[in-house]
Amino acid sequence: MFCRSELARLAKLNPQIEAAGAQTVVVTMGKPAETERFCGERAPGLRCFCDPDAASYRAFGLTRGTSEQLFGPAVWLKGAQVTLGGKFEGLPIGRPVGDPFQMPGVFVIAPDGRVTFAYYSRHVGDYPDDAAILRAVASPRV
Amino acid sequence: MSETERPPRLHIGDLAPNITLARTTGEKVTLSDLLRQGPILLVFLRHFG
Numbered sequence: 001m002f003c004r005s006e007l008a009r010l011a012k013l014n015p016q017i018e019a020a021g022a023q024t025v026v027v028t029m030g031k032p033a034e035t036e037r038f039c040g041e042r043a044p045g046l047r048c049f050c051d052p053d054a055a056s057y058r059a060f061g062l063t064r065g066t067s068e069q070l071f072g073p074a075v076w077l078k079g080a081q082v083t084l085g086g087k088f089e090g091l092p093i094g095r096p097v098g099d100p101f102q103m104p105g106v107f108v109i110a111p112d113g114r115v116t117f118a119y120y121s122r123h124v125g126d127y128p129d130d131a132a133i134l135r136a137v138a139s140p141r142v
Numbered sequence: 143m144s145e146t147e148r149p150p151r152l153h154i155g156d157l158a159p160n161i162t163l164a165r166t167t168g169e170k171v172t173l174s175d176l177l178r179q180g181p182i183l184l185v186f187l188r189h190f191g
Contacts, residue, residue: 003187003189010185017183022180022182023180023181024185025182026187027185029187029189049163050163051164056162056186058149059149060152060159061148061151098188104185104187107158108181108184109173109181111178111180113173115153116181118152118154124188137183
């Protein structure tokens, strides 16, 4: 659910991200054909890349989630907010592709390769909000 | 990696690892390749389906 709603949100936000001079790079654990289909349907304007082994996730310090991070009350609350908020991009939920326990994360990388923003999700539905993303890409350190 | 091992987190100012990703065409690309076009908002999605 959250992957779909997050991708749709990023697609809507992407013009502002690009206007700030940054490029959005989305990484999935799907194989190339799966990723092309998923991103093509949900966010055709975004650049999506594949890492079926999740090696890049580990390289960025992203772990597999705990039961609390995967199924805890905060996850249910966020799921309800996404659904009741009319953000049905996350539905219907299909067959999982990739490690269902893998945690997500968001980073901003400056052209010199330095990390200028690092967000490690507290649970599987937790992503930085629009304002935080736009602040991060507009950072003078970028 | 075992279930108990936790990869170290990155912090602001750290040099990002030069990861290799695959385009949807299958072509490989590194983070440093992508950075030649400017700063990157790098989003690692959870599984999809």
